[in-house]
Amino acid sequence: MSPLLRTVNRVLLGLAGLLLICGGGAVLAAGLGLSVPSWWPWHGGDDVLLGAADRVRRRDEDWWWPAVIAALAAAVVLALWWLLAQARRARLAEVLVDSGDGEGALLRGRALETALADEAAALGGVARARVALTGRRDAPRAAVWLLLEPHATPHEALGRLTDEALAHARDSAGLAALPAEVRLGAVGHRPERVS
Structure with a gap:
C-alpha cells in the first residue's frame, strides 16, 4: 500500500471512528436521560428512532423501504470489506523469477525471506x-x-547487507532491482562488574 493510500485510509478510519463514538455517545446520553443538545432528535429513554408517523409516511411508495434496506446492506458489506482489507497481510506470497526461457517461475515469498534473513544473520556483527x-x-x-551486536558498526553492517x-x-x-x-x-545486555 502506498504512503498516500495508507494516509487516506488512516484519516477515513479516524473520521469513521470519531463519528461512531460521537453518535453512539449522544444516543447513550439521551437514553440515560442525560442532557443533550436541543437540536438532538432524541431526548429521553422513551424516544424511538422512527416514530409511527415516519414509518407510515412513505407507505405508498413501494421503492422506499427496499431502497433503505439495500443501502444499509451495501453499507454493511462495504464496512466488512474495509475490515477485511485492514486484516489482509501485506506480505508478498510469491516472487516472479526470470527462468531465462521467457516464461518465468514462481518462488514462494517465505522461501526468499528465509534465505535472505539467514544470510543477513550470518553477517559479522548481526545478532x-x-x-x-x-x-x-x-x-x-x-x-x-x-x-546488531554491541561491537558492530551500523555503517559496516548496512554495507555488507547491501x-x-x-x-x-x-x-x-533474477530481479532487476530489490529495493530495501x-x-x-x-542488542541490549546487562553491564558486568569488572574487578
Missing part, C-alpha cells in the same frame, strides 16, 4: 535478522530488521 517482502511479485521490496545478502537475493531471483528499507537495532 538476528528478519525480512518481509512487500510490493508486487514482479517488483518486490524488502523490509529488513537487523539486530553488497552481500541483498545482492545475492536479487541475483538469484533497513531498520537497525542494538
Whole structure:
C-alpha cells in the first residue's frame, strides 16, 4: 500500500471512528436521560428512532423501504470489506523469477525471506535478522530488521547487507532491482562488574 493510500485510509478510519463514538455517545446520553443538545432528535429513554408517523409516511411508495434496506446492506458489506482489507497481510506470497526461457517461475515469498534473513544473520556483527517482502511479485521490496551486536558498526553492517545478502537475493531471483528499507537495532545486555 502506498504512503498516500495508507494516509487516506488512516484519516477515513479516524473520521469513521470519531463519528461512531460521537453518535453512539449522544444516543447513550439521551437514553440515560442525560442532557443533550436541543437540536438532538432524541431526548429521553422513551424516544424511538422512527416514530409511527415516519414509518407510515412513505407507505405508498413501494421503492422506499427496499431502497433503505439495500443501502444499509451495501453499507454493511462495504464496512466488512474495509475490515477485511485492514486484516489482509501485506506480505508478498510469491516472487516472479526470470527462468531465462521467457516464461518465468514462481518462488514462494517465505522461501526468499528465509534465505535472505539467514544470510543477513550470518553477517559479522548481526545478532538476528528478519525480512518481509512487500510490493508486487514482479517488483518486490524488502523490509529488513537487523539486530546488531554491541561491537558492530551500523555503517559496516548496512554495507555488507547491501553488497552481500541483498545482492545475492536479487541475483538469484533474477530481479532487476530489490529495493530495501533497513531498520537497525542494538542488542541490549546487562553491564558486568569488572574487578
